[in-house]
């Protein structure tokens with residue numbers, strides 16, 4: 001298999017990033033890291049994939065190692081998964097090893113995982129290849145090993161549902177249709193797609209599953225997390241709250257995983273800058289470009305219930321717009337790094353989600369949508385361009401939109417049917 005094959009299959013980062021994989025593979029790392037450190041609370045789909053499809057995943061892993069010429073492969077997995085660890089260990093040898101990491105959040109952040117598995121430190125503003133590493137999510141490797149166009153997605157359905165599960169869903173299926181297969185235990189609820197920490201609060205259940213959707217978490221409408229998400233739903237709200245309430249206690253920074261790795265991220269500075277800044281006189285800290293947006297500062301650390309993440313993200317955007325860069329030369333891991341890691345259970349307690357079942361076996365639910373709306377902008381970069389017209393018959397796996405531009409990815413039909421509608425953002429297919 002070649003990079004061109006992976007490009008034609010439309011493989012993108014399935015962990016949520018959505019970066020086209022063929023572009024990422026066009027590099028020469030010495031180490032490939034399989035990111036099996038699934039760290040969003042209540043998500044189990046990567047572990048379900050490992051238990052049921054380890055051969056395909058490892059096939060994808062070996063293909064990536066061959067294509068890039070990497071000398072070693074590392075599987076980074078949390079030590080709380082003995083069954084999956086044993087299974088993987090029984091199937092790898094030689095230059096691939098399994099390295100276990102603590103059950104902390106955000107172990108799946110690639111800069112964090114690189115440090116935890118190799119002790120290499122990615123400098124602020126740099127990417128993993130700068131330290132010879134390339135990180136690939138479990139499902140991305142599965143998609144490579146499967147060697148078929150990517151038209152389905154594994155997702156965790158969890159939260160206020162009777163039986164949480166991992167299921168496989170055709171791309172373009174609405175959330176509403178997915179959830180109709182579950183008994184929801186809340187009378188009024190909303191859905192967080194992607195994950196409690198880094199996902200998106202969705203009010204519209206007609207939104208569809210894309211190649212980067214990792215989860216649908218159902219939450220009662222009056223749940224603590226929903227209140228937090230809603231309070232900080234706009235940069236303006238974050239700005240006002242920063243100006244009103246931050247007492248500069250510094251907890252957000254003290255718990256920030258990137259700060260603890262030595263990166264110059266300072267959410268408390270971002271909050272202060274929001275307090276004193278003016279549109280025409282922004283005070284910015286380019287160190288905040290290293291924020292990975294993990295949300296730990298807002299959802300876990302801040303004792304005042306404020307939004308340091310939001311403030312840091314505003315700083316990131318402004319610093320990017322002004323082309324600011326971190327100009328230091330080296331960083332050192334914080335001496336308290338080992339002691340300030342946030343255990344997942346503690347995070348779940350803080351998020352008030354311990355009442356939900358923390359499980360997600362792979363379930364054979366046959367989701368056969370009558371209509372799918374396949375997004376053309378599922379990946380980072382330019383949307384794909386449709387190559388079909390209304391009325392065209394298509395079969396599952398047919399290409400329906402081609403990559404356009406330097407960074408883009410192909411899109412394929414996820415069901416057999418007839419093209420009903422084509423817009424610049426999505427293609428609707430009605431099943432035959």
Ligand code: SF4
Pocket residue numbers: 245246247248249250251252253267268271301302303304305306307308
């Ligand atoms: S933890 Fe909250 S109150 Fe404390 S400095 Fe950060 S934003 Fe301000």
Ligand code: SF4
Pocket residue numbers: 252255256257258259265266267290291292293294295296297298308309312
């Ligand atoms: S979201 Fe907050 S805790 Fe996470 S990296 Fe950014 S500043 Fe640090």
